[in-house]
Amino acid sequence: MSHIPTPTLKRLPMYYRELLRAMQVGKQKISSTELGIGLEIPSTQVRKDLGYIADQGRPGVGYDVKRLAATLEHFLALAQPKNAALAGVGNLANALIHFPGFQQYGLYLTMLFDNDPAKIGTEVAGLTIHAITQLPAMFAVNQIPIGIITTPSEAAQQVADLMVEGGVQSIWNFAPITLKLPESVFVVNQDLSAELAILSYRTAQSRPVK
Amino acid sequence: MSHIPTPTLKRLPMYYRELLRAMQVGKQKISSTELGIGLEIPSTQVRKDLGYIADQGRPGVGYDVKRLAATLEHFLALAQPKNAALAGVGNLANALIHFPGFQQYGLYLTMLFDNDPAKIGTEVAGLTIHAITQLPAMFAVNQIPIGIITTPSEAAQQVADLMVEGGVQSIWNFAPITLKLPESVFVVNQDLSAELAILSYRTAQSRPVK
């Protein structure tokens, strides 16, 4: 399998969602142009991207909506259940716990951790909050592949280390810090404040300071 | 001013944070190598990026931490107060309302909107929730430059249209949908579920299906 470029990988879920929409309105075939139009992605790009995962379009006809959706679902492993555990139970965690996208993408949030004695032992959305000290053992025993970090920056690296100790495979990091991790651990940095900074810059640009 | 590449723009806030950390430990000078090391960004890249905003490094010495931080703060307009309003008061909104990064980056969340009669008129964190129908007028009167969309996908385009009607300049969109907007409106798409899909893919990859 040839290496798939990151930009392509980021577009695949978008295609998938577009296909789900097409299915909802009963569309059976879709061309690369149609698939890209709402996403503002040129048809050439769509075809190139889809070329990485399968060759199943039909010249003159387009792609089979259902089959392509199924292929993408399989490629992205969305139907394959994956357990996740979260550390740092604050407001953001609370939002994620209730995030409907989770199940939709095959993720099951099964454990919560925090270091605040007042929180440990209490429940959120049916999940008990465990002491952070128990993290490595519980990750290892339950074979949790995905860790979510929603702690303050100061604690993030420590928590990440504990997750690594517990055998984590991928980390979704919401702390605005670059984690030092073994090569083998995959990390998605979800840096909200970096996006805020860009928003700040562009907004100031479009309304130049007098 | 020459056009600044998007990848560079995304790195600037990271440098800024790194500089704040350096200031905290009393560091006065920093080299491009030191600045990039924790972020895993090569020194050449750092120098190139900084070249877009100012030439103030001293050969043989490095960059003045305080001055560079101030320059970045000014360039990203972080100290310039910008009002923001949010539509769709759910769990995610609740997390954002309490997000400490906001003030840090010069954003002030001043209004909330929703279309749920049960929510309209109630308060969250000292902010009254207004009817979505009032959005365009209130954006216009209060000159709100930044709109935040945390509604379900189905409502997002409508809400965006109302914001545009009210004269919004930038939109921070958390709904997993590509908004159709005038060229002049800048948008940051914060698509959590797309990241989830990537996480799903990589996790499945590192633990191949038997």
Next chain:
DNA sequence: TAGATTGTTAATCGATTAACAATC
């Protein structure tokens, strides 16, 4: 068949990295 649309090769574009003279 004629029209539409694919998959893919080649051309273009833009960002990253290497190299190094200039400078402190």
Next chain:
DNA sequence: TAGATTGTTAATCGATTAACAATC
């Protein structure tokens, strides 16, 4: 001065876009 580090030019790398023969 010698060592360190900058700013910038040139080389490399990788992704996007254009073009088009093959196919339905």
